[in-house]
Amino acid sequence: MTPIATSNGTAMGIADGRPRILIPEKVSPDGLAMLEPHFDVDVKLGLTPAELISQIPAYHGLIVRSETKVTEEVLLAGKKLRVVARAGVGVDNINVPAATSRGIIVVNSPSGNILAAAEHTIALLLATARNIGKADGSLKQGGWERSKLVGIEVGRKVLGIVGLGKVGMNVARMAMGLGMQVIAVDPYANPDMARQAGVDLASDLKEILPVVDFLTIHTPLLATTLDLVGEEEFKSMKKTARVLNVARGGVYNEAALVKALDEGWIAGAGIDVFTSEPPKPDTAAGQITRHPKVVATPHLGASTVEAQENVSIDVCTQVLEILRGGLPTSAVNAPIILPEEYRKLQPFVQLIEKMGRLYTQHFVRTKGGLVGGRNFELIYHGDLAGMSNTKPLYAALVKGLVASFSDSHVNIVNATLIAKEKGIKISETHSHQSSDVTYANLVTLRAHAEDGSGEQVIEGYASDKRLYISKLDRFNATFNPEGTMIILHNYDEPGKIGGVGMVLGSHGINIRFMQVASLDEDLKHGASGARAEPHAVKKGNEALMILGIDRPVDDEVMEGLRRSEGVLDVVLVQL
């Protein structure tokens, strides 16, 4: 069990046969070969948006590149979807917030194709400088135009880079190798790395525009980077300047670029990406592709054999891991948990989810005035108290608490959101008092009943890969929270076990195990902290009987047990 998998061991709640993966774009077979032994992998190229929506309900995973628009509609229709993988960097074609709210993990390959994108930028840089596209086209038409196609050198020229991230930094290093002077604008750039690479950092785009001979943008497409360069910016550039775009269509305003080229505000452009792909002929993007001063490529930045192998292996590894219940290495919408940390937390994730399930089934369904609370405290003792990243434990509790009354798919991606929706508040305490623990680790789940009847407690621990509940409400117990169980609250008097056994036996129900949990010694003697009594029970005269049974039982059996003498309450729980 993991923060993402379900407690019954079926990865990601997939109980209905082999998980299915849909791949509506060309993704390198290297990664797909890793998936095929485990999943049904359907490569279906050229699906229309409507076809994608109608087919996605059958799939648990979706792997895309830049062409597929993973809209909210697609994500809503994908009832079984657990992961959307982007075989590349940019996730602007995926509605990430909609995926997050549905607990769908979005992963990408943050560095599998960055070298390819950087090299393509350099290819466009040289192609625009030396009129490569035009020269090739002319020669193929039978021409031999030498004097018309004189270019410029890039060595000793100034390259401006906007966005000194992974691609930008690689472009910078390559450009330095070509003898260029590189200046960059990136408010979040690491100044030490920039200095080491020989890149001068400028504070403002406006500052660099008048001095650059080439300008290249390598930011993601965001609200803040849309139309970063428009008419005003083009006008402030040198007339001999050339601009490059291997990031996303829209970072240069396309209409403004056409005007800048037509009016001679700049000399040329090398463009790989467009606001709409393929560009429609009658749009500014279409005009750019046909423009004589432009070298255009059809979004080829990541299209190298090596990059496609890298991104395919990167995302398929993560899809495999996620659908088997593990953690991704580069999720766009999930917190980062180191594998080592994750391994240590794993048994507790399972334990806490079970405690959450037990809580809801035991305290919410119990008759006699007990109502489940919504304000919880998770207290970590022993080894667990030292764990700093407990997000998976928090998510496990939300998942366990809501499992019985909601079909929300809860995981570390959406746990906070779902808790908020359901009005659940959870505080986490790391207890460093060694005196309260007799085990190497212990988790206390505490809640306050909504009806003000007091505190409700469940405690549990993990030992030797097994999970134990050590306290349930006011009773000390030791049982494994597994399978179907009947929990009887009864007077602690002789003969109870026999009576219960008779009722179950008469319905042919086998008892797997039985455990009598007695009242906490402190509470027997009326120590403070005990909640108000729901029943007219004499203090110290109660017990919980926990029976593991081999199958769920119907209302008739439960009623039979309830009518047994000395039984105060009976709850059926499924863990």
Ligand SMILES: NC(=O)C1=CN([C@@H]2O[C@H](COP(=O)(O)OP(=O)(O)OC[C@H]3O[C@@H](n4cnc5c(N)ncnc54)[C@H](O)[C@@H]3O)[C@@H](O)[C@H]2O)C=CC1
């Ligand atoms: N054409 C193609 O086939 C490919 C295109 N790309 C595109 O390249 C983009 C960049 O990729 P990476 O370098 O891997 O991303 P990255 O996240 O490593 O770098 C982006 C950089 O942009 C900076 N930035 C953000 N907003 C900015 C602003 N307003 N002004 C200046 N800097 C800003 C960030 O601080 C960051 O350093 C991707 O988002 C993707 O859209 C990536 C790979 C292939």
Ligand SMILES: O=C(O)C(=O)COP(=O)(O)O
């Ligand atoms: O990785 C990226 O951001 C890219 O733009 C590459 O797109 P592609 O996978 O070639 O459609």
